[in-house]
Amino acid sequence: MAENVIEVKEVEKTYYRDRMPIPVLRGLSLAVPEGDFVALMGPSGSGKTTLLNLIAGIDRPDKGRIIVAGTDLGTLPEGQLAKWRSRHIGFVFQFYNLLPVLTASGNVELPLLLTKLSKKERRDHVRAALELVGLGDRMSHSPRQLSGGQEQRVAIARALVTDPTVIVADEPTGDLDKQSATEILDLLGRLNKEFHKTVVMVTHDPRAAERARVVHHLDKGELD
Amino acid sequence: MNILRLVFLNALRHKLRTALTIMGIAVAVLAFGLLRTVIGAWYTGVASAAPDRLVSRSKISITFTLPIAQKEKIARVPGVEGVTFGTWFGGVYKDPKNFFAQVAIEGPVTFAFFPEILVDPEAVKTFGAERNAAIVGSALAERFGWKVGDTVRLVGTIYPGDWDFVIRGIYRGRDEATDVGTFYFNWNTIEQRMAQESPGRMGQIGWWIIKIDDPARAATISKAVDTEFDNSSDETLTETEAAFQQSFVAMAGTIIVSLQIISVLIVGVILLVAANTMAMTARERLSEYAVLKTLGFGAGHILGLIAGESLMIAGLGGVLGVLLLFPAVEGVAQGLKAWFPAFPVDPATFVLAAVAAFVVGALAAVFPAWRAMKVSIVDGLRRID
Ligand SMILES: Nc1ncnc2c1ncn2[C@@H]1O[C@H](COP(=O)(O)OP(=O)(O)OP(=O)(O)O)[C@@H](O)[C@H]1O
Ligand SMILES: [Mg+2]
Secondary structure (H helix, E strand, C coil), X not given: XXXXXXXXXXXXXXXXXXXXXXXXXXXXXXXXXXXXXXXXECCCCCCHHHHHHHHHCCCCCCEEEEEECCEEHXXXXXXXXXXXXXXXXXXXXXCCCCCCCCCHHHHHHHHHHHXXXXXHHHHHHHHHHHHHCCCCCCCCCCHHHCCHHHHHHHHHHHHHCCCCCEEEEECCCCCCCHHHHXXXXXXXXXXXXCCCCEEEEECCCHHHHHCCCEXXXXXXXXXX | CCHHHHHHHHHCXXXXXXXXXXXXXXXXXXXXXXHHHHHHHHHHHHHHCCCCEEEEEECCCCCCCEECCHHHHHHHCCCEEEEEEEEECCCECCCCCCCCEEEEECCHHHHCCCCCEECCHHHHHHHHHCCCEEEEEHHHHHHXXXXXXXXXXXXXXXXXXXXXXXXXXXXXXXXXXXXXXXXXXXXXXXXXXXXXXXXXXCCEECEEEEEECCHHHHHHHHHHHHHHCCCCCCCEEEEEHHHHHHHHHHHXXXXXXXXXXXXXXXXXXXXXXXXXXXXXXXXXXXXHHHHHHHCCCCHHHHHHHHHHHHHHHHHHHHHHHHHHHHHHHHHHHHHCCCCCCCCCCCHHHHHHHHHHHHXXXXXXXXXXXXXXXXXXXXXXXXXXC
């Protein structure tokens, strides 16, 4: 059994809306071995996105520990957490979240601006990533000129270009037609199998969940 | 691709909004510069005043005349090197709108008191020889298309009747601040007409122009002159030429203060225009900033993006405004020639405009940037999800 790359221990998270507490996660624990492909399912509002955000280090728990890629995220101050994210996490959003003013290659290059790579090295990485997602011929297209599926593939290229430890995806096919969804799932599957990336994916779609090795069901802030 | 390019692309995103903001800032900078230039013009007369000249006028009011008989007494005051005089004529050339200063002077000798007035000595000689000769400033000649030899008819208001003068010379200024908009003629012309029409008004002049030997003793000499006429029916008030001109400026004091306040308010207006644009912009992009933060960009990068865009817009507006300032000042100078000798654009105005644009650009970014940095990634992302 491979070592756990993600360990979520006894995590609690409560949001407040108009001073009303909304308990989302109540003492949740989860371990994901390196190289695994995990799907998180569950009804709307069950806390899937919340859990994913905690793993990705863009939100912090009220209680409990989160250890990802050997780092206890609770020990990192904001600035270092940002640096840590840029090195270890590739994030894929449901609505792609590409910057509309940048071309496909500009968007993929964004996370590389935080590295020490030279301009040429960056360009090579960007090309490789876009070719990997099958968009080598769309480098200079703007997001507006791309289909939803293509946009999501650019987003995946952006997530993998820094060679992160973990790829997290929040309903990556939620906004796509069947054909595009299949392409995206194939792509995530390849990243997992060929490139040995650990993938954590939130989804509502049972066919998407089939691609994962493990499926966790989340209900009322607890795993089944 | 780099961050700067992203700043640039972001600014071009809403072209109309950006263009309107840049133009708004440009217009405000232009108005600011124009106001400051006009305020500056009020003071150029004061700045060009000679320190070794005193002006003595009726203590009651500048509109009261003084008897020519005072000349001898003033000339004898210790420290006085020479005395001459001027008298306000106040005539109308064709139309009251064609306002310009007309001053009756003692004669050619008066020009010797004003080294800043550059005029052909031959013309001054002719001026002395011909009773109805006039010497006029170059700006005035240009304004009305006058040439040497032209006859100019003024209709008197203080001294009734038609008055015909022949232009015998056109003077230039030694420097920009010198007034080149005055019409000089011989006081004797008035005197002779008064002898026929109202002898009671003879022997009256407007103000004394006194050259002194030592500017440092201006106050003492002024006092000595005034003491000379204490308790007479024509008491004088003597002061330096600078103070004399300052008193004209002081009459306009409230106007100037309002102009100064307005120029400061204008900077406030630009700030609001720019701040509004940046607030809208940053608000629309909160989710994009959240994405950038997710990718690992820090608060400093977000600040750079917003402040960079804000400074770029304010900077472009500032540059455009200053570029427009030149033709605008030129136009205003044409229109106000009669009132102001010169309209130099003070270099300090550029510096102030640049500083104002920079401060506006920086300040306009503060609130949006603070907000964008403060919003948590999760909240930023939820704005579209
Ligand atoms: N930043 C926040 N502020 C307040 N409440 C929040 C916040 N984020 C999530 N919540 C609330 O927490 C609960 C869990 O939200 P979460 O987004 O994790 O659910 P989810 O399982 O991802 O749902 P969905 O399937 O609809 O995406 C919901 O009730 C949600 O309204
Ligand atoms: Mg969700």
